[in-house]
Amino acid sequence: MPVITIENLKYKYPGTDTLVLNDVSLTIEKGEFIGIAGANGAGKSTLSQAVMGLVPQFYKGAYGGKVILSIDGEGEINTKTTPITKLCEYVGLIFQNPFNQLSGAKDTVYGEVAFGLQNLGVEREEMKRRVETVLKQLDIWEYRDRNPFDLSGGQMQRVAIASILVMQPSIIILDEPTSQLDPQGTEEVFRVVDQLSKTGITIIMIEQKIEKLASFCDRIVLMDKGRIVDIDVPDNIFSRDDIEELGVRPPVFTRFCKKYDIKNPDGSYPATLERTMALLVGREIDVTEDDIGEIQNGKKAESVVLESTGPEGEIVFNVSRLSFSYTADVDIFKELSLSLDKRPTAIIGQNGAGKTTLVRLLKGLLKPVSGTILFGGEDIAEKTVAMLAGKVGYVFQNPDDQIFKYNVLDEVMFGPLNIGMSEDEAREQSLKALELMGLKGKEKENPYDLELFERKMVAIASVVAMDTDVIILDEPTIAQDYPGRQMIAGMIHELSKQGKLVIAILHDMDFVADNFERVIVMAHGKILLDGGVKSVFSSENNEILAMARIQKPYSFLLCEEL
Amino acid sequence: MKSISLFIDKGTWLNRLHPYTKLLYILAAVAVPLIGGNLWLFVAMIVSSLLILASGKIIKNALPLIAFSFTLIIVIFLIQGLFNHSNETAFFSVFGLTFYKEGVMYATGIGLNILNMLLSFGIFVLTTSPQELVDELEKSGFSPKFGYIINSVFQILPQMMSTKDTITDAQRSRGMETEGKLIVRMKAFLPLISPVVMSSLINTRERAIALEVRGFGRKQKKTWLSDREKNKGDRLIGIILVALIVLTIVWRVVLCR
Numbered sequence: 001m002p003v004i005t006i007e008n009l010k011y012k013y014p015g016t017d018t019l020v021l022n023d024v025s026l027t028i029e030k031g032e033f034i035g036i037a038g039a040n041g042a043g044k045s046t047l048s049q050a051v052m053g054l055v056p057q058f059y060k061g062a063y064g065g066k067v068i069l070s071i072d073g074e075g076e077i078n079t080k081t082t083p084i085t086k087l088c089e090y091v092g093l094i095f096q097n098p099f100n101q102l103s104g105a106k107d108t109v110y111g112e113v114a115f116g117l118q119n120l121g122v123e124r125e126e127m128k129r130r131v132e133t134v135l136k137q138l139d140i141w142e143y144r145d146r147n148p149f150d151l152s153g154g155q156m157q158r159v160a161i162a163s164i165l166v167m168q169p170s171i172i173i174l175d176e177p178t179s180q181l182d183p184q185g186t187e188e189v190f191r192v193v194d195q196l197s198k199t200g201i202t203i204i205m206i207e208q209k210i211e212k213l214a215s216f217c218d219r220i221v222l223m224d225k226g227r228i229v230d231i232d233v234p235d236n237i238f239s240r241d242d243i244e245e246l247g248v249r250p251p252v253f254t255r256f257c258k259k260y261d262i263k264n265p266d267g268s269y270p271a272t273l274e275r276t277m278a279l280l281v282g283r284e285i286d287v288t289e290d291d292i293g294e295i296q297n298g299k300k301a302e303s304v305v306l307e308s309t310g311p312e313g314e315i316v317f318n319v320s321r322l323s324f325s326y327t328a329d330v331d332i333f334k335e336l337s338l339s340l341d342k343r344p345t346a347i348i349g350q351n352g353a354g355k356t357t358l359v360r361l362l363k364g365l366l367k368p369v370s371g372t373i374l375f376g377g378e379d380i381a382e383k384t385v386a387m388l389a390g391k392v393g394y395v396f397q398n399p400d401d402q403i404f405k406y407n408v409l410d411e412v413m414f415g416p417l418n419i420g421m422s423e424d425e426a427r428e429q430s431l432k433a434l435e436l437m438g439l440k441g442k443e444k445e446n447p448y449d450l451e452l453f454e455r456k457m458v459a460i461a462s463v464v465a466m467d468t469d470v471i472i473l474d475e476p477t478i479a480q481d482y483p484g485r486q487m488i489a490g491m492i493h494e495l496s497k498q499g500k501l502v503i504a505i506l507h508d509m510d511f512v513a514d515n516f517e518r519v520i521v522m523a524h525g526k527i528l529l530d531g532g533v534k535s536v537f538s539s540e541n542n543e544i545l546a547m548a549r550i551q552k553p554y555s556f557l558l559c560e561e562l
Numbered sequence: 563m564k565s566i567s568l569f570i571d572k573g574t575w576l577n578r579l580h581p582y583t584k585l586l587y588i589l590a591a592v593a594v595p596l597i598g599g600n601l602w603l604f605v606a607m608i609v610s611s612l613l614i615l616a617s618g619k620i621i622k623n624a625l626p627l628i629a630f631s632f633t634l635i636i637v638i639f640l641i642q643g644l645f646n647h648s649n650e651t652a653f654f655s656v657f658g659l660t661f662y663k664e665g666v667m668y669a670t671g672i673g674l675n676i677l678n679m680l681l682s683f684g685i686f687v688l689t690t691s692p693q694e695l696v697d698e699l700e701k702s703g704f705s706p707k708f709g710y711i712i713n714s715v716f717q718i719l720p721q722m723m724s725t726k727d728t729i730t731d732a733q734r735s736r737g738m739e740t741e742g743k744l745i746v747r748m749k750a751f752l753p754l755i756s757p758v759v760m761s762s763l764i765n766t767r768e769r770a771i772a773l774e775v776r777g778f779g780r781k782q783k784k785t786w787l788s789d790r791e792k793n794k795g796d797r798l799i800g801i802i803l804v805a806l807i808v809l810t811i812v813w814r815v816v817l818c819r
């Protein structure tokens with residue numbers, strides 16, 4: 001008996017008339033590690049909520065078909081009728097937005113993670129042992145006494161993951177659990193759940209990090225517009241000819257092998273580095289720089305060599321001897337100095353390094369304890385945030401923190417109107433920005449009704465519309481599928497071409513390598529590396545990159561192996 | 563997010579006391595003077611509260627409470643001293659205003675009452691972590707839902723404050739002036755109200771889901787991370803407080819005969 005049986009599942013959210021799940025059937029065996037891939041809006045999150053019982057119990061709506069769990073010693077459980085408070089013994093769901101996972105009932109990380117165990121009536125010593133284990137596994141043990149709401153985005157996401165893992169359900173569903181984690185952290189989360197699956201726990205992982213799905217999953221479910229298109233092993237799924245049309249970009253290894261016609265015995269292309277290299281043993285292939293550039297970007301090398309020689313042009317921001325702390329006892333920055341010119345710049349580094357804090361200081365939202373920040377030669381301490389708003393735009397890490405109007409167009413026009421554009425001009429700019437971010441036709445919608453990926457786009461559009469000289473993006477690729485990331489890449493190029501400075505905080509290294517000229521690597525409030533993409537990711541920096549918990553772009557790994 | 567309550571952990575004996583003992587103290591502090599019906603009892607309880615606050619090293623933190631009650635008291639004093647309907651006997655006059663004895667006495671009564679209540683309440687609020695209170699309530703049989711509501715009451719203001727800060731950041735980031743002169747800040751206040759309310763409502767819905775998937779609301783008995791350390795003081799103080807209340811009642815009954 002499979003642990004999860006989904007039969008002809010159909011579902012519509014209340015007040016809508018599209019089937020978000022359209023006749024989905026699927027069986028999953030105990031201990032399998034299943035990946036779910038597909039474009040935004042394919043129905044992945046809804047499917048996960050149906051297994052948790054939230055659909056239809058919480059969201060109501062029209063529901064047909066059934067989801068049956070068969071748990072050892074418990075018999076068959078229908079997720080439509082079994083109360084969620086009962087289901088949570090067997091199924092754990094990690095939400096896409098970690099902020100929404102916090103119970104708000106506890107004021108420490110430790111208490112928050114223990115909360116579920118208290119409700120399950122787990123005995124005290126066992127509870128303490130489990131909490132300690134997961135907090136250490138997820139590298140947040142040192143934050144156990146902190147208020148969970150005062151953590152950085154990535155740290156909060158770790159708490160959310162911990163709070164479910166600790167309950168040890170036999171089915172764990174993870175909805176983009178690593179979207180805000182540093183690369184090393186992502187790897188660790190995959191390792192941890194992989195271990196769990198080896199002990200008989202069933203894992204369902206929704207991810208946009210395709211290379212990770214390829215190397216960890218037993219099978220991948222490919223979804224499109226509410227239907228399951230295919231269920232197969234990763235190599236077969238990613239070798240499909242129509243894969244890009246379905247909004248999924250195959251791993252760089254698949255793309256490479258396709259080009260050189262390196263095939264598995266069964267005719268599919270390998271989707272991981274290991275499997276690729278295994279096939280290459282004893283085979284000579286002639287790879288040129290050009291080809292590698294093409295694999296990375298789909299363009300010829302010379303057009304994408306984003307190597308810059310050093311600071312050029314005018315200095316936009318000049319930060320000198322900046323110190324900052326949230327609480328008296330912990331320094332986030334100590335005498336940090338940095339200058340930013342017009343090159344598109346990516347800031348990368350471990351969770352909690354201080355990336356968000358740094359850009360909030362640049363934006364004036366936080367005030368330095370000491371030191372100065374000059375913008376265009378003037379000290380920003382002398383200006384209010386609103387006075388700077390026409391020059392420096394900032395997109396928040398969590399779009400829910402930024403959105404406050406009841407329809408998309410109003411939201412996007414808010415900024416332009418405030419910085420003195422006329423009504424017509426503001427409307428024109430806003431519509432242009434919405435179109436650029438793929439939101440055409442959504443002007444009248446209430447942002448709260450949109451999906452996370454769309455809200456992130458609304459947040460970006462509302463800043464782009466202000467036509468500022470500087471635009472700062474805090475983890476813009478959260479929750480975006482490949483077309484979404486392409487759209488953001490396009491926006492970055494477009495704005496840089498207009499002579500604007502684009503600064504982005506990112507955890508997606510391939511996106512960094514493809515789209516930025518300058519890379520700043522941060523850890524523990526310090527800048528460890530600063531330079532062009534090639535020099536930063538070169539092998540002599542391996543140790544430093546590890547310290548910042550960075551993994552190199554997959555394309556670089558491939559090139560190094562070759 | 564800002565700290566959740568007025569609670570400060572100084573590690574003193576007051577922090578170690580059971581929340582219920584401190585609640586009992588509030589009861590005694592309020593009941594004894596009321597039952598006893600003597601103004602001096604108020605004074606005695608106020609002095610005792612002040613001494614307790616001092617021993618818990620939190621007198622400084624209680625100052626805002628004291629200042630608040632004094633403003634109230636002064637207002638009451640003026641109104642009652644000057645205009646109380648039973649005012650007959652002139653007491654004293656300043657700046658050509660005559661204060662009457664009846665009103666002044668009445669105001670003194672109310673004033674002492676307020677000060678007394680606020681101080682004893684202050685002891686409780688300043689030394690008890692809301693989390694601890696909620697845990698203890700649940701342990702002694704109140705439903706977790708009730709506990710969660712109490713918790714929310716403590717959190718609602720700080721949470722609204724932090725939502726307000728987030729939205730202010732979102733607004734000034736996009737050019738709305740929120741800093742500077744009072745009038746600017748007042749103008750910036752109105753556009754805040756509706757998003758703060760909206761966002762709180764949405765949060766409530768999200769939290770409800772978050773709670774259910776963590777098994778909140780199950781019929782079964784919860785477990786706890788820790789027991790309170792048994793504290794001898796609780797028992798002793800409890801007995802003294804109950805005795806005090808009983809004595810006052812007895813004294814009053816005897817006196818009235």
Ligand SMILES: Nc1ncnc2c1ncn2[C@@H]1O[C@H](COP(=O)(O)OP(=O)(O)OP(=O)(O)O)[C@@H](O)[C@H]1O
Binds near residue numbers: 150182353563
């Ligand atoms: N409001 C706050 N109060 C106290 N400490 C905070 C607060 N916000 C962040 N911190 C702490 O400051 C440090 C830097 O946080 P910051 O948000 O800048 O990290 P980050 O580099 O953006 O991380 P991430 O990749 O997880 O978003 C972290 O250790 C975090 O816990």
Ligand SMILES: [Mg+2]
Binds near residue numbers: 152355357474
């Ligand atoms: Mg951040």
